[in-house]
Amino acid sequence: MASTSHRALRLLSLLGSRRIWQLRDLAARLAVSERTVRRDLDTLRELGYPILTVRGPDGGYRLGTGHTLPPLLLDHDQALAIAIALQTAPSSVFGLQDDTARALATLQQAIPDTLRAAMESLRLTTLQNYWEFPAPPIDSAALTVVGTAVRLRHILVAELLRADGTRPDPGEPDFTPPRRLEPHHLVVWAGRWYLIAYDPADHRWRVHRVDRLHPRPTTRGFAPRELPDGDLAHFVMSSHDRGDTPAAWPCTGSARLALPAHIVARWAPGGSVVEHLDTGHCRLILGAWSWAGIAGILATFDTDLTELHPPELLDACHRIAARYAGIQTTDSE
Template identity: 40%
Template sequence: MLETSARLLRLLSLLQAHRDWSGADLADRLGVTPRTVRRDVDRLRELGYPVNASPGTGGGYQLGAGAELPPLLLDDDEAVAVAVGLRTAAGQGIEGIGETSVRALTKLEQVLPGRLRRRVGALNAFTVPMLRAPRQQGVDPAVLTELAGVCRDAERLRFDYRDHEGSSSRRVVEPHRLVCTERRWYLVAWDLDREDWRTFRVDRLTPRPPHGPRFAPRTPPADDLASYVSQGVSTRAHAAQAVVRLLVPLEEAAQRITPSDGTLEAETARSCLLRTGAPSLDVMVFHVMFMGFEFEVLEPARLADRIRESRDLLSRALDRGVPSADPRGAGPSPTP
């Protein structure tokens, strides 16, 4: 059995991880009796944590918003600073930190008192970031935390969705996970109408609460959801698909090729495989060439044919162009 202080921290972590727990479930997780759980909940309340309890068969414990922040966490100014920082990191898609920021922000906003939520909202509403590059269409951090919440609580989600052609539709899904790249956020969910897994760009959806009812989570479409989404947006979504051998190590290719460009797989110490897609084979030719690596087409054979055709077209254009400069730097000789 865990010591009391360690058990309290474990109990607090469990309460933050899900919206509600039954006393029996908490007792089972902690290896104690339901009576001990009740005493530990009382200790958390004494420390300032707002733990709500509902009686009855369907009752349980919930971590709610309180009148003040628990003393173990942050004071008001620190809480506002952390929340604004997490919102900024989540909204800007900073590589390697965005998903973690959303999880942390979801936990923090769950216990923020109303007065601090208003301060955070005002700072975000009236702050304009000056970025190093033009900002792409952004994602509202409030939408991200809302989606993270329904994923956590296994609640059905209703939303309006706009596809890449601008057509709108109403969707009802069982949300599973949020996946982020350095550019965009995606929601992986089971589409109830289409009876299949789908990937949705978060910047194209608008949640339509109320959410629910609860559902039993399904087995995800892949163990590696990041790779699954990458294949979907870079390869499966396109009419033309290809497998290309890049004659550089995987680490070098990964510095230039993003998950939105394609998926990489190590082959040898000096080569890797790229699986990618494009609207057509003609576009694929330039998509592969502009990556800037020596390569070899593995499939389809038609892509190699299109590359040859493009090579011949460029050669003819050069042959009928201006004369080459004199190698000594004097330029073409004038006509007598």
């Protein structure tokens, strides 16, 4: 009976994690027969849970509305994932330290002792890595406005901010009137939050960093459009107007690499900027404490380099190449 009850709780947890489950998928996840899953579904219905059957080729089972799930049906891995997410979220969204601490405490009070012990054992202390230069944290209110507009398909009015987060006044050279945008996707890439939106005023798609926007919601809807490039990651990386800037270092340089942008973006140090050029090339803009430091990082990609800027970076590469070329092999005898 204990095994049956545990399986029913797992089944309920699965139903709450996805809109529709097909019978074969539920059976595979629970490692039981489809007949057993049907019996467990009937058990949940007898307990008052609105398990609905969805007809059609893409149908299956889903959990209906109007009933509260039992307190937090989490397994060990889910509990750890939530603990990590809550403890690392404040580094990317401004003003969440107190909220995430309260949420973590609430979770620990609502889960079994074994899971609570696992979560409490994972107390993180986040240290600044030498290469980590995350983007400025985002105001949670602005993130909520943008995310809600994306979800509801509502026009968003947004003012463009400077890199330091200030709003230019009318008459200043960098002032632009507020834009009316059709927000389609909210994307996180390389530690930064981006809005992919269509600008009907000039009939083009744009990528905006959310921390560079002052958004205002509206209730005016719009019809969804198809991206010219259906790959969201490629679309963000290939955008030339997303407003990224490299982190502040004593030396900052750039080079054209004979590698795709998504490869370089995976291994580039935090605070650098990767620009998509074509399917086989990208430009990497990065900084270090010396020109030789930048040259050393570029060498780790083990690919052809061109268009190195500024001249000091090119000179550093030549000096390192000459130094390595002069290394003599030693006789071990």
